[in-house]
Amino acid sequence: VRIETICTGDELLTGLTVDTNSQFFQTRLLEVCGATVRRSTTVGDRREDIIEALVEAAARCDAVLVSGGLGPTADDLTAECAAVAAGVALVEHPAVLAHLRERFARRGVTLAENSRRQALVPAGAEVELNLEGSAPLIIQPQGRCTFFFVPGVPREYRHLVERHVVPRLATLLGHSTVRVLRVLKTTGTSESQLDALLAPLSSAHPRLTFGYRTHPPKNHLKLLAEGETREAALAALALAEQAVRQVVGQAIFGADDDTLASVTLQALRARRQRLALAESCTGGLIAAQLTEVAGASDVLWGGAVTYVEAAKTKWAQVPTALLSAFGAVSRACAEAMATGIRAEAGVDWGLSVTGFAGPTGGTAADPVGTVYLGVAGPGGTQVERLHLHGDRERVRRFAAHAALDLLRRTVEGAAP
Amino acid sequence: VRIETICTGDELLTGLTVDTNSQFFQTRLLEVCGATVRRSTTVGDRREDIIEALVEAAARCDAVLVSGGLGPTADDLTAECAAVAAGVALVEHPAVLAHLRERFARRGVTLAENSRRQALVPAGAEVELNLEGSAPLIIQPQGRCTFFFVPGVPREYRHLVERHVVPRLATLLGHSTVRVLRVLKTTGTSESQLDALLAPLSSAHPRLTFGYRTHPPKNHLKLLAEGETREAALAALALAEQAVRQVVGQAIFGADDDTLASVTLQALRARRQRLALAESCTGGLIAAQLTEVAGASDVLWGGAVTYVEAAKTKWAQVPTALLSAFGAVSRACAEAMATGIRAEAGVDWGLSVTGFAGPTGGTAADPVGTVYLGVAGPGGTQVERLHLHGDRERVRRFAAHAALDLLRRTVEGAAP
Numbered sequence: 001v002r003i004e005t006i007c008t009g010d011e012l013l014t015g016l017t018v019d020t021n022s023q024f025f026q027t028r029l030l031e032v033c034g035a036t037v038r039r040s041t042t043v044g045d046r047r048e049d050i051i052e053a054l055v056e057a058a059a060r061c062d063a064v065l066v067s068g069g070l071g072p073t074a075d076d077l078t079a080e081c082a083a084v085a086a087g088v089a090l091v092e093h094p095a096v097l098a099h100l101r102e103r104f105a106r107r108g109v110t111l112a113e114n115s116r117r118q119a120l121v122p123a124g125a126e127v128e129l130n131l132e133g134s135a136p137l138i139i140q141p142q143g144r145c146t147f148f149f150v151p152g153v154p155r156e157y158r159h160l161v162e163r164h165v166v167p168r169l170a171t172l173l174g175h176s177t178v179r180v181l182r183v184l185k186t187t188g189t190s191e192s193q194l195d196a197l198l199a200p201l202s203s204a205h206p207r208l209t210f211g212y213r214t215h216p217p218k219n220h221l222k223l224l225a226e227g228e229t230r231e232a233a234l235a236a237l238a239l240a241e242q243a244v245r246q247v248v249g250q251a252i253f254g255a256d257d258d259t260l261a262s263v264t265l266q267a268l269r270a271r272r273q274r275l276a277l278a279e280s281c282t283g284g285l286i287a288a289q290l291t292e293v294a295g296a297s298d299v300l301w302g303g304a305v306t307y308v309e310a311a312k313t314k315w316a317q318v319p320t321a322l323l324s325a326f327g328a329v330s331r332a333c334a335e336a337m338a339t340g341i342r343a344e345a346g347v348d349w350g351l352s353v354t355g356f357a358g359p360t361g362g363t364a365a366d367p368v369g370t371v372y373l374g375v376a377g378p379g380g381t382q383v384e385r386l387h388l389h390g391d392r393e394r395v396r397r398f399a400a401h402a403a404l405d406l407l408r409r410t411v412e413g414a415a416p
Numbered sequence: 417v418r419i420e421t422i423c424t425g426d427e428l429l430t431g432l433t434v435d436t437n438s439q440f441f442q443t444r445l446l447e448v449c450g451a452t453v454r455r456s457t458t459v460g461d462r463r464e465d466i467i468e469a470l471v472e473a474a475a476r477c478d479a480v481l482v483s484g485g486l487g488p489t490a491d492d493l494t495a496e497c498a499a500v501a502a503g504v505a506l507v508e509h510p511a512v513l514a515h516l517r518e519r520f521a522r523r524g525v526t527l528a529e530n531s532r533r534q535a536l537v538p539a540g541a542e543v544e545l546n547l548e549g550s551a552p553l554i555i556q557p558q559g560r561c562t563f564f565f566v567p568g569v570p571r572e573y574r575h576l577v578e579r580h581v582v583p584r585l586a587t588l589l590g591h592s593t594v595r596v597l598r599v600l601k602t603t604g605t606s607e608s609q610l611d612a613l614l615a616p617l618s619s620a621h622p623r624l625t626f627g628y629r630t631h632p633p634k635n636h637l638k639l640l641a642e643g644e645t646r647e648a649a650l651a652a653l654a655l656a657e658q659a660v661r662q663v664v665g666q667a668i669f670g671a672d673d674d675t676l677a678s679v680t681l682q683a684l685r686a687r688r689q690r691l692a693l694a695e696s697c698t699g700g701l702i703a704a705q706l707t708e709v710a711g712a713s714d715v716l717w718g719g720a721v722t723y724v725e726a727a728k729t730k731w732a733q734v735p736t737a738l739l740s741a742f743g744a745v746s747r748a749c750a751e752a753m754a755t756g757i758r759a760e761a762g763v764d765w766g767l768s769v770t771g772f773a774g775p776t777g778g779t780a781a782d783p784v785g786t787v788y789l790g791v792a793g794p795g796g797t798q799v800e801r802l803h804l805h806g807d808r809e810r811v812r813r814f815a816a817h818a819a820l821d822l823l824r825r826t827v828e829g830a831a832p
Contacts, residue, residue: 013453015443016629018436027431037429039465042456049455277721283707284700287721291699294775294808302727304720305693305703311718311761315731345727359710392710 001062001173002038003029006053008068008078009152010044021067021157028162031211031224032179033170045075047084054085058142063169065161068152070135072115078149079138083122086142090120096136099129132159139168146172177226180233182241182255184221187405189251191219197247205243207236217401218260221248250409260401261289264408268299268349271411276345277303278316278337280328280354281371285400301345306337316340316352329354329366334383338374349411350376353403355386357395371399375410382410417478417589418454419445422469424484424494425568426460437483437573444578447627447640448595449586461491463500470501474558479585481577484568486551488531494565495554499538502558506536512552515545548575555584562588593642596649598657598671600637603821605667607635613663621659623652633817634676637664666825676817677705680824684715684765687827689794692761693719694732694753696744696770697787701816717761722753732756732768745770745782750799754790765827766792769819771802773811787815791826798826 005025011017022040029035041057043049050069057064069078083090097119104111118135121127125140133156138149148168150160170179186194191212198210198221211222223240227233245252254263268275277286277300287303290296304315309328312318317340318333326332334352342350355371362368369388374381386402388395421441427433438456445451457473459465466485473480485494499506513535520527534551537543541556549572554565564584566576586595602610607628614626614637627638639656643649661668670679684691693702693716703719706712720731725744728734733756734749742748750768758766771787778784785804790797802818804811 010452013442013456014446015439015441018434018439020434023431023434025431026429030430036426036460038460039469040429040458044452044454053455279700279703281707282704283712284695284703284719284721287695287700287723288698288704291697291721291723292809292812294773296699297723300721300723302721302723302731303700304731305700305707305716305718307703307707307713307716307718314760315718315720344730357710393708396708 001035002060003035003063003065003169004057004061005037005040006050006057006064006066007040007042007152008045008050008066009042010075012042012068013044021152021154021161024154024158025065025161025165028166029169031181031222032166033173035169035173045069045077047077047081050077050081051085054081054147058085058145058147061145063146063148063172065165066147066149067157070118070138070149070151072112072118072134076117079120079122082125082138082140082147082149086122086124086140088123091123092116092119093121093127093136095129096121096127099136100134103134128160128164130156130160132156137164177228178230178233179224179226180230180237182223182225182237184223184241184244184248184252185254185258185260186219186221186248186251187217187253187260187401189219189248194219194221194248198244201240201243201247205236205240207233208240217398221252250412253405253408259289259293260404260408262293264404264411265290265293265296265299267408267411271348271414273299273348273411274301274345275299275349275351275407276301276341276347278312278341278350278352279303279305280307280312280337280352281357282353282396282400282403283307285396286351286353286403289400289404301347304341304344312337315344317344327363329356329363329370329372331372331383331385334372334374335376335381336374338376338383339381342376348378349407350374351403351407352376353399355388355395355399357392357399359392369395371395371402373399373403373406375407377410377414379414382406417451418476419451419479419481419585420473420477421453421456422466422473422480422482423456423458423568424461424466424482425458426491428458428484429460437568437570437577440570440574441481441577441581444582445585447597447638448582449589451585451589461485461493463493463497466493466497467501470497470563474501474561474563477561479562479564479588481581482563482565483573486534486554486565486567488528488534488550490530492533495536495538498541498554498556498563498565502538502540502556504539507539508532508535509537509543509552511545512537512543515552516550519550544576544580546572546576548572553580555580593644594646594649595640595642596646596653597641598639598653600639600657600660600664600668601670601674601676602635602637602664602667603633603669603676603817605635605664610635610637610664614660617656617659617663621652621656623649624656633814637668666828669821669824675705675709676820676824678709680820680827681706681709681712681715683824683827687764689715689764689827690717690761691715691765691767691823692717692757692763694728694757694766694768695719695721696723696728696753696768697773698769698812698816698819699723701812702767702769702819705816705820717763720757720760728753731760733760743779745772745779745786745788747788747799747801750788750790751792751797752790754792754799755797758792764794765823766790767819767823768792769815771804771811771815773808773815775808785811787811787818789815789819789822791823793826793830795830798822 225237337352641653753768
């Protein structure tokens with residue numbers, strides 16, 4: 001079964017936009033159907049080029065996903081070209097027209113003449129209504145090839161691809177099984193370590209496929225379960241997840257939509273505990289990540305970006321004598337910052353980071369990339385020393401991640 | 417003149433990688449040659465698919481840029497397929513082999529047998545050595561079509577495309593002129609306002625092309641100058657830039673690689689002035705942007721992420737009575753935070769942000785999206801009220817940007 005994609009749009013050929021829709025489709029096609037795209041073609045908003053690409057693909061393929069060019073304006077040519085390529089007329093589809101009328105009515109406006117164009121589909125095509133927008137998914141057979149036309153707007157594209165295109169391709173490919181996916185997010189364990197831990201599990205879980213994707217400094221572990229029914233697939237998934245959690249343990253920080261920040265906030269919230277930060281080289285990155293999560297204020301008291309020594313003394317209660325004796329990038333300073341910020345804010349936990357992010361700075365003993373993390377909590381204070389590689393951006397990002405993860409593990413490990 | 421691109425690589429069809437190289441080529445082709453790509457094709461690492469794509473493109477095009485598949489491993493098939501498509505042999509190119517030997521010798525290793533494959537090129541092809549890597553640019557005529565084969569590694573791709581491919585295409589397209597580009601970065605002025613301001617300039621600057629690109633909340637203004645020589649083009653560019661700066665004024669915050677953070681730090685550094693921050697809804701985003709710039713510590717004293725009221729009182733000296741009377745999201749609080757943080761840190765400038773980032777919160781008078789910015793400096797304190805649209809992420813990002821820009825304008829406008 002040969003599957004291809006065609007993307008249309010001048011903006012994809014002039015450097016204005018990078019197509020990220022295709023990555024979504026490719027990933028889901030691989031995950032759900034175990035199949036890959038053979039070729040991907042991009043053409044501009046030009047009638048002859050779109051028709052040429054459609055005709056060529058129809059001769060080669062069993063299924064083609066075509067995106068873009070279904071909007072209401074004059075440069076939206078895809079439906080028209082699809083009709084020409086198939087040698088059929090464009091006809092107004094009553095259900096799509098009703099859907100458009102209803103969408104416009106909901107906003108209190110009448111359907112404009114140009115928007116009505118979005119109800120035009122090649123004669124003989126099937127449609128699925130777009131619950132996230134106007135233009136429908138158009139499913140059009142051309143000989144042995146089935147074309148799927150979807151809007152290019154990412155939200156609409158994803159909705160229609162996930163809900164209709166991928167399931168239909170799964171059927172076309174002969175998959176009668178249902179697949180469900182769960183992503184477990186891990187940190188501090190390499191892909192090869194994960195693989196070694198999980199390899200012994202596969203024989204006991206025949207309905208599971210284990211996959212990995214690296215998002216440094218995180219590794220995502222994908223559990224794809226299949227079954228005759230959704231319930232059977234979910235049951236297989238639950239069993240496998242339990243086994244995986246047993247062997248991988250605390251390196252798993254969350255699943256699916258979790259972030260390290262959301263999970264850490266949730267662990268603290270569940271214990272009714274609060275947090276304050278003292279950041280030096282990460283310069284606000286940890287605070288920014290935590291406050292990205294709505295509702296962080298019930299956990300996060302605040303954060304001090306103590307960029308100069310005077311700020312460390314004033315806000316994180318670091319004694320001047322300690323700074324003179326050990327320097328700002330030191331185990332002693334990280335410890336003092338964590339305990340100091342905890343006392344300053346009067347909260348349960350203090351988290352600190354101090355280090356050399358580069359490109360200049362550092363000493364022979366503590367070169368660029370050296371970062372000290374401090375966590376002060378009800379059970380005492382601990383410090384970790386990291387040596388990170390890479391440029392300033394990478395050192396800061398990895399340091400912020402490692403600090404949050406150290407806090408998470410410490411909180412989760414502490415008595416509830 | 418018809419130009420196409422072909423990208424090769426399984427990773428581009430399985431969701432592992434998004435091609436961003438093409439965007440670079442498309443942008444430079446448009447900027448330097450005024451031309452666009454007619455079609456872009458992506459195929460996997462499969463002999464028959466690569467050959468098929470090459471043969472089809474040769475029949476249609478005047479020039480084709482092919483990327484990827486020039487590495488040393490078994491799945492690097494592009495040079496081999498190019499030879500098959502053209503019906504010629506693969507031959508070892510002496511200059512490329514010497515370049516490879518020298519690169520390996522510089523690292524103190526001898527050239528491995530598989531790496532030697534990278535010196536193989538289709539007979540009759542011309543090469544340009546790759547100063548950033550191993551595989552050369554291969555230039556191969558096939559009938560009326562010229563193929564340019566470049567490695568897919570972004571750094572190498574950009575180097576070879578910029579230095580060799582685009583200039584040769586400019587010649588092919590009949591451009592005997594030299595073009596130089598400068599990007600002026602603006603904020604607070606819409607694309608249509610910029611266009612209205614600049615339209616009167618075009619007649620006085622015939623060698624200039626003005627372009628726009630929106631990167632909300634910034635707008636980039638592109639000045640593309642041409643001349644018979646580089647000097648002539650640069651002179652035309654300088655004249656035009658002067659005229660543009662006169663009409664657009666302070667909305668231009670920087671050029672080329674500048675960021676709003678780097679420019680703001682530089683403005684303060686030039687005045688030997690220092691800064692402290694008090695962030696509420698932006699939660700550290702401003703501090704993170706400023707500390708992304710190496711050497712920020714001579715300007716940035718520190719920043720307080722005052723997420724709860726107690727933190728505003730403790731670190732930004734906001735009176736409890738003021739918070740009770742006006743609330744944390746108010747003109748009075750923004751003003752008190754800016755003056756308070758300035759006094760707390762003992763620096764020249766205090767910058768504050770407080771607002772409702774959403775999705776919940778807000779009042780009838782100050783709904784979600786309301787943000788107050790405060791700037792306290794040697795000349796006094798000012799507050800601006802914004803009403804921002806969009807989700808939490810957007811409100812925070814735009815608020816951080818607007819705050820930095822308010823500071824920049826105020827610093828630049830103050831007596832030096």
